[in-house]
Amino acid sequence: MNRYSIFGTALHRLAILCYVVFALFPLFWLLKVSVTPNDLLYSEGVRMWPSQMSFEHFRFVLAHSAFPIFFRNSMIVAGATAVIVTLLASLSGYALSRFTFRGKYWLVALMLLTQMFPLVMLVAPIFKMLSPLGLTNSLTGLVVVYTAFNIPFATFLMQSFFDGIPKELEEAAKIDGATQFMAFRQIILPLTLPGIAATLGFVFTAAWSELLFALMLISGNSAATFPVGLLTFVSKFSVDFGQMMAAGVLALIPACLFFLFIQRYLVQGLTAGAVKG
Amino acid sequence: MASIDIRNVRKNFGIVSVLHGVDLAIENGEFVVLVGPSGCGKSTLLRMIAGLEEVTEGEIRIDGVRVNERAPKDRDIAMVFQSYALYPHMNVAENMSYGLRIRKAAREKITAAVSNAARKLELQPLLARRPKALSGGQRQRVAMGRAIVRQPKAFLFDEPLSNLDARLREQMRAEIKKLHRDLGATSIYVTHDQIEAMTLADRIVAMHEGVVQQVGSPLELYDRPANLFVAGFIGSPAMNFLSARYEFGGSTAGARLPDGTLIGLSSGYQLEQGAAVTLGIRPEHVEMSPASESSLRATVDLIEPTGFGIILHLGLHGLPFNVFTLDRAALTAGPTVTVAFPPQHLHLFDETGKRALESGLQKRKS
Numbered sequence: 001m002n003r004y005s006i007f008g009t010a011l012h013r014l015a016i017l018c019y020v021v022f023a024l025f026p027l028f029w030l031l032k033v034s035v036t037p038n039d040l041l042y043s044e045g046v047r048m049w050p051s052q053m054s055f056e057h058f059r060f061v062l063a064h065s066a067f068p069i070f071f072r073n074s075m076i077v078a079g080a081t082a083v084i085v086t087l088l089a090s091l092s093g094y095a096l097s098r099f100t101f102r103g104k105y106w107l108v109a110l111m112l113l114t115q116m117f118p119l120v121m122l123v124a125p126i127f128k129m130l131s132p133l134g135l136t137n138s139l140t141g142l143v144v145v146y147t148a149f150n151i152p153f154a155t156f157l158m159q160s161f162f163d164g165i166p167k168e169l170e171e172a173a174k175i176d177g178a179t180q181f182m183a184f185r186q187i188i189l190p191l192t193l194p195g196i197a198a199t200l201g202f203v204f205t206a207a208w209s210e211l212l213f214a215l216m217l218i219s220g221n222s223a224a225t226f227p228v229g230l231l232t233f234v235s236k237f238s239v240d241f242g243q244m245m246a247a248g249v250l251a252l253i254p255a256c257l258f259f260l261f262i263q264r265y266l267v268q269g270l271t272a273g274a275v276k277g
Numbered sequence: 278m279a280s281i282d283i284r285n286v287r288k289n290f291g292i293v294s295v296l297h298g299v300d301l302a303i304e305n306g307e308f309v310v311l312v313g314p315s316g317c318g319k320s321t322l323l324r325m326i327a328g329l330e331e332v333t334e335g336e337i338r339i340d341g342v343r344v345n346e347r348a349p350k351d352r353d354i355a356m357v358f359q360s361y362a363l364y365p366h367m368n369v370a371e372n373m374s375y376g377l378r379i380r381k382a383a384r385e386k387i388t389a390a391v392s393n394a395a396r397k398l399e400l401q402p403l404l405a406r407r408p409k410a411l412s413g414g415q416r417q418r419v420a421m422g423r424a425i426v427r428q429p430k431a432f433l434f435d436e437p438l439s440n441l442d443a444r445l446r447e448q449m450r451a452e453i454k455k456l457h458r459d460l461g462a463t464s465i466y467v468t469h470d471q472i473e474a475m476t477l478a479d480r481i482v483a484m485h486e487g488v489v490q491q492v493g494s495p496l497e498l499y500d501r502p503a504n505l506f507v508a509g510f511i512g513s514p515a516m517n518f519l520s521a522r523y524e525f526g527g528s529t530a531g532a533r534l535p536d537g538t539l540i541g542l543s544s545g546y547q548l549e550q551g552a553a554v555t556l557g558i559r560p561e562h563v564e565m566s567p568a569s570e571s572s573l574r575a576t577v578d579l580i581e582p583t584g585f586g587i588i589l590h591l592g593l594h595g596l597p598f599n600v601f602t603l604d605r606a607a608l609t610a611g612p613t614v615t616v617a618f619p620p621q622h623l624h625l626f627d628e629t630g631k632r633a634l635e636s637g638l639q640k641r642k643s
């Protein structure tokens with residue numbers, strides 16, 4: 001390796017490092033504030049780590065706030081949305097990838113159309129539609145809305161994964177004696193696991209952190225999800241940063257666990273092109 | 278094992294018609310090769326037999342039973358794909374047994390069938406491997422194993438050797454032929470490689486632009502090609518063509534080349550005096566001869582030694598003309614050579630490109 005390329009590599013790594021630090025610093029700050037006792041929060045100035053650590057915020061959030069309810073609600077909404085969307089998107093993505101049918105072009109155009117304008121525009125009409133159905137202020141309502149908004153993108157995502165699987169594989173399965181659905185379930189689906197993991201992860205995090213609709217459709221604590229719940233730490237006269245950050249850290253845990261769980265398949269997804277024949 | 282009948286089968290993709298009425302009767306145990314350039318409809322025909330494409334018009338019968346509306350799984354055929362199409366998430370044994378497993382065969386039967394096929398194809402040491410840990414030739418073998426395990430009525434091969442290198446291709450070609458000899462199963466094999474077609478087939482079906490051009494044994498197609506397409510497609514290096522006019526008089530017949538040379542023919546043909554014809558001769562049948570009345574002078578453009586023989590690229594009246602010879606003296610051929618066409622090796626095609634019909638001239642002569 002010559003000097004120039006060592007220098008180049010170093011520069012390259014440094015640039016990446018800068019980006020990583022920039023991206024992760026807010027998370028670090030979240031953690032730092034969450035373990036800083038209230039009395040040190042303003043008195044110590046700007047420090048990278050408090051002189052004294054305490055878990056009092058976590059204790060308070062878990063024992064004395066409505067956070068466990070928010071957390072549970074978020075789990076239900078994000079989990080259900082992720083599962084329903086992935087199930088539907090894998091079926092529709094498969095259909096788009098493999099079959100030709102009347103109106104396919106318009107269906108795709110329609111699905112693209114839903115991705116083209118800001119969601120804020122839809123808040124009022126959605127509210128108007130859901131309220132007579134009794135779906136405002138309910139977790140079911142949120143699941144319905146999130147599912148509807150995530151399906152188009154998830155479908156395209158799944159379609160691209162199905163497109164990457166050679167058609168001959170299911171033709172071979174059909175000749176071997178499988179029905180179309182058996183070929184899908186036994187041959188295609190196992191090969192699409194990375195795609196399914198990616199879709200699950202994408203939809204889960206999207207639903208987990210969604211604020212706009214949750215805020216508009218939910219009032220009161222019983223059906224609030226955690227992004228809405230975080231706002232309860234903002235009171236009229238002060239912001240309880242310590243508790244808010246502690247809640248934030250707790251909210252990160254499921255997302256982290258989820259990605260840890262699916263990471264194996266995501267890495268496989270990067271090598272999916274290698275499965276041919 | 279089964280017979281397969283194809284009756285006036287047509288296929289349209291939208292407004293594009295790719296097969297214009299194919300008729301073909303394949304007998305029980307026969308090895309039939311569909312050959313033709315890409316886009317001639319041979320793969321489409323194979324996929325229709327497999328049930329992977331719908332039949333637009335006509336009828337396909339397996340063992341006398343119409344199968345047009347049957348799903349591939351109910352046709353009891355096996356297919357070997359060009360890309361092998363092995364299931365990447367299953368090991369070799371699972372790949373081979375998949376067909377039997379989903380038909381819910383008894384476990385002992387599956388084990389016996391798989392080990393039997395593995396022995397035939399020398400796959401025993403590889404049974405636990407995944408396809409990605411196999412070489413191209415091994416994958417090819419597994420694909421064949423998957424086909425023979427089920428003992429289907431017929432085997433369909435869709436250019437199975439195209440992804441292999443030349444040496445391996447020759448080896449697998451011989452193995453396919455042996456396998457067919459041992460199993461005696463009806464086989465339909467699609468290829469664009471005329472050597473594969475010649476070496477494997479009991480009967481060749483030469484196709485071009487969705488129409489069957491000729492059906493016959495390999496040597497029939499080589500010796501008596503039915504039209505210009507088959508004449509040019511079968512054989513390598515390809516047949517030479519010269520335009521000429523048919524002439525006959527008394528007991529002789531000949532083809533007059535534009536430069537006035539008269540090439541003698543061994544037989545008369547059912548053609549008008551002066552009819553435009555195309556004269557065909559294979560490079561291996563051209564004789565390098567001393568100059569004579571009916572010989573032609575040609576310029577030497579290029580000499581290609583193949584080791585076994587020599588291909589001479591000549592220019593005959595400015596048109597390309599190939600000669601294949603085993604005589605190494607040709608390596609040192611000068612700027613021009615003289616060539617002669619033995620009458621018994623000449624092919625004559627009429628204006629429409631069809632093989633000209635012979636008349637009884639020869640008999641009258643004798």
